[in-house]
Amino acid sequence: MRRFSVFLVFFLLLGLASSKSAAANAVPRQVLFQMEDPRGDDRGPGTYVYPKGPVFDPRHGLYDLTTFRVEVDDSSYYFYFTFAEKLSNPWGAPEGFSHQRIALYIDSQPNQGRSETWREGAYVDFDPRHGWEYFIDVTGWHKGAVYYWNQRKTEPGRRQGLLFRRATDGKTVEAVIPREALDEHPETWYYYVLIGSQDPIGPDGWRPVLAKATEWQFGGGTDTNLDPNVLDVLAPAAGENSQSSQLGSYSVEKQRLAVVKPVHPEQPVSIKKYTWYDRLVLAVREKGNAILKKYPWNIYFPVYVAAILAFLILLLLIGFNLANWRRRRK
CATH class of the missing domain: 2.60.40.1190 (Immunoglobulin-like)
Structure with a gap:
């Protein structure tokens, strides 16, 4: 069980790292x-x-x-x-x-x-x-x-x-x-x-x-x-x-x-500044929209439900193992 949880944490961190990388290219024009x-x-x-x-x-x-x-x-x-x-x-x-x-x-x-x-x-x-x-x-x-x-x-x-x-x-x-x-x-x-x-x-x-x-x-x-x-x-x-x-x-x-003579915007626009969090949100939203476009919600509803349940179970397992780890530390 402990090894399984370690692998789950590893893949979760890998997913976050992937999202961070995608965030660098997620800023819209x-x-x-x-x-x-x-x-x-x-x-x-x-x-x-x-x-x-x-x-x-x-x-x-x-x-x-x-x-x-x-x-x-x-x-x-x-x-x-x-x-x-x-x-x-x-x-x-x-x-x-x-x-x-x-x-x-x-x-x-x-x-x-x-x-x-x-x-x-x-x-x-x-x-x-x-x-x-x-x-x-x-x-x-x-x-x-x-x-x-x-x-x-x-x-x-x-x-x-x-x-x-x-x-x-x-x-x-x-x-x-x-x-x-x-x-x-x-x-x-x-x-x-x-x-x-x-x-x-x-x-x-x-x-x-x-x-x-x-x-x-x-x-x-x-x-x-x-x-x-x-x-x-x-x-x-x-x-x-x-x-x-x-x-x-x-x-x-x-x-x-x-x-x-030149032309010029009536209301000049400055380049928007994005924080890392903004970029991450944009990356997740872009990825989510791409998935929904490829796999429509109304057709793949059972798959989405199973994925959400699996994710919740993953979070519970991680929380359970963290709680055990803290008890052993005490």
């Missing part, structure tokens, strides 16, 4: 920011037209950002960019998307950062009150990286631990960035989201916008390096900060680039 973008606005300042080539069919929606969302868990930040049309992959990028050129700039600290893009290509500037500290280059062919405002342009970006892929819904690009690559205060972040078209021979990988559309280039621009090569930005639908106002603020006469 927390949504830090989400914003909808107007549909049908992948026309830059409103004048741009798609290239004539069939690879750009249906010639609308491929670059039309509809939702931007940011999440976090214990290990990573998750950035989601959802588009109006399914993400086609005509050139076979391993990440699952070939058309979209996504540039995410984050302003995380006041009174520092850059107000120009990492390299010339998008042909926009940023609000000087909100210079960027992080640039997440979301692109295909293993070129995605994180760049920092205070590093030299000749230095490579961080690629270790990063993941870029097409999500299962077929319309969303997902960027997974380790938390140590960015700072721990997303409640201070302002976001610039720029959408263009990938072009391996374009300036910094951006497909140019010309005055007239060709088979491979967009039309509706000015044949200069002053009109943006940006087709969509995350912006409100109307007002002085609308997309057309921002991307249309360039001037050929004054040799001035368009200035883009």
Whole structure:
């Protein structure tokens, strides 16, 4: 009887240890920011037209950002960019998307950062009150990286631990960035989201916008390096900060680039802190839900009753043996 009880205690402790290990991964993802973008606005300042080539069919929606969302868990930040049309992959990028050129700039600290893009290509500037500290280059062919405002342009970006892929819904690009690559205060972040078209021979990988559309280039621009090569930005639908106002603020006469404004949560969200007990409760709840889903209560009711009785008997045996042990000690 004594050996049997020792084994029972051992397995109970083993179960607790397993639960503690599971608790480390039980923290649910927390949504830090989400914003909808107007549909049908992948026309830059409103004048741009798609290239004539069939690879750009249906010639609308491929670059039309509809939702931007940011999440976090214990290990990573998750950035989601959802588009109006399914993400086609005509050139076979391993990440699952070939058309979209996504540039995410984050302003995380006041009174520092850059107000120009990492390299010339998008042909926009940023609000000087909100210079960027992080640039997440979301692109295909293993070129995605994180760049920092205070590093030299000749230095490579961080690629270790990063993941870029097409999500299962077929319309969303997902960027997974380790938390140590960015700072721990997303409640201070302002976001610039720029959408263009990938072009391996374009300036910094951006497909140019010309005055007239060709088979491979967009039309509706000015044949200069002053009109943006940006087709969509995350912006409100109307007002002085609308997309057309921002991307249309360039001037050929004054040799001035368009200035883009960032977006920011109306109610900033800090990362939740979880105690060990919180994590254990979440782990047990997650495990319990998984068991109930696999073995429904209404079908396996006798099994659950037997398991509960066995557990109660286990507790009684442990209590009985502890009581005996204490009597012998006296």
